[in-house]
Amino acid sequence: MKGARLREIDKYELHAANALFTAKAQNSKKKVTLKDLYDGDKVRKEILNDEGKTKKAFDPTLHRRAMKALKKYRPKVIQKGGIT
Numbered sequence: 001m002k003g004a005r006l007r008e009i010d011k012y013e014l015h016a017a018n019a020l021f022t023a024k025a026q027n028s029k030k031k032v033t034l035k036d037l038y039d040g041d042k043v044r045k046e047i048l049n050d051e052g053k054t055k056k057a058f059d060p061t062l063h064r065r066a067m068k069a070l071k072k073y074r075p076k077v078i079q080k081g082g083i084t
Helices: 002-026 040-052 060-072
Strands: none
Touching: 002 040
């Protein structure tokens, strides 16, 4: 999964580089940098730093308590013609 995401980043960075060259060719007065268009290094760091984070574990006791509470729940009876 990470490889596919990193490949997408490389693709966008290539598009940004192409846009940079086009912008430079069309308007030499305006100074444009690749980082202004797309910062691939920042996104790569975010993806690679996601490795160390742990996901929350499923708590079966919390699920059981919620299901038990739902069994005791009785909705209010709505009479015909509106809420009373």
